[in-house]
Amino acid sequence: MTDFKNLFSLKGKEIFIIGGSGLIGSQIVSALEQYDALITVFDIDLKNKNKNKNSKTKYIKFNCANEKNIKNFFINYIKKNKCPDVLINASYPVSKDWKKNTFKEIKFKSFKTNIELHLNSYVWIAKSIADQMAKYNINGSIIQLSSMYGLVAQDSNLYKNTNISENMTYGIVKSSTIHFTKQMASYYGKYNIRVNNLVIGGIKGHIKGSKKKQDNLFIKKFNLKVPLKRMGAPQEIPSSVIFLASSASTYITGSNIIIDGGYSII
Numbered sequence: 001m002t003d004f005k006n007l008f009s010l011k012g013k014e015i016f017i018i019g020g021s022g023l024i025g026s027q028i029v030s031a032l033e034q035y036d037a038l039i040t041v042f043d044i045d046l047k048n049k050n051k052n053k054n055s056k057t058k059y060i061k062f063n064c065a066n067e068k069n070i071k072n073f074f075i076n077y078i079k080k081n082k083c084p085d086v087l088i089n090a091s092y093p094v095s096k097d098w099k100k101n102t103f104k105e106i107k108f109k110s111f112k113t114n115i116e117l118h119l120n121s122y123v124w125i126a127k128s129i130a131d132q133m134a135k136y137n138i139n140g141s142i143i144q145l146s147s148m149y150g151l152v153a154q155d156s157n158l159y160k161n162t163n164i165s166e167n168m169t170y171g172i173v174k175s176s177t178i179h180f181t182k183q184m185a186s187y188y189g190k191y192n193i194r195v196n197n198l199v200i201g202g203i204k205g206h207i208k209g210s211k212k213k214q215d216n217l218f219i220k221k222f223n224l225k226v227p228l229k230r231m232g233a234p235q236e237i238p239s240s241v242i243f244l245a246s247s248a249s250t251y252i253t254g255s256n257i258i259i260d261g262g263y264s265i266i
Helices: 025-034 067-080 108-135 168-191 216-225 238-245
Strands: 014-018 038-043 058-061 086-089 141-147 194-200 256-259
Touching: 014 025, 025 038, 025 238, 067 108, 086 108, 086 238, 108 141, 108 168, 141 168, 141 238, 168 194, 194 238, 238 256
Parallel strands: 014 038, 014 086, 038 058, 086 141, 141 194, 194 256
Antiparallel strands: none
């Protein structure tokens, strides 16, 4: 008889999480700690390093904007340490002028920079670690974090008279991440490495590139478009990570788990 409860166990699994200090990433780390995983966080911001005195999570300073990091960092790190069983990319690297990536304000240089920072880092980190998983015969799981705006276009009406603007680059990055995940799943399947996406909807919290939170008008208009009539919370994401990281999902690859309150079905 199959022990279905034990399929969700992460005890002893080596898990790398990129961007584990962020809004969603920190919730994922907290959840994985409860499942006794062996976690290493790679982030430019190490603010959570000493928050939990009982935590065994390791924190390594890592900058997605550093091209040398993207090319060789994880190959060298794994040589000296262990190859992960699971990679989770919850990073969100953007330029200082990210808020000006609107159709009206965007400059080519900023567009190019943000593609390199976000999309290229996602692609190359995933490929580098998948290659190491194959080299060390790890039956691995790679979990990318994408967005509902990789599936559907941004509704300009949501942003009118609010403190948020549409972002031309964001949808390009997130749709590309979704498709690259499919390509990876197709190629690395022969090595028993699974690659999947979490497609995340609107999460209530701070606006990226700003200390401000979404204003009430934006939230009101956004909620009207969502079948569940609310924005998501960061703590609603980790359960899907646990599922994809565990043996409960061993026949799932190249898939999107959509966590958007139903926004993208309409």
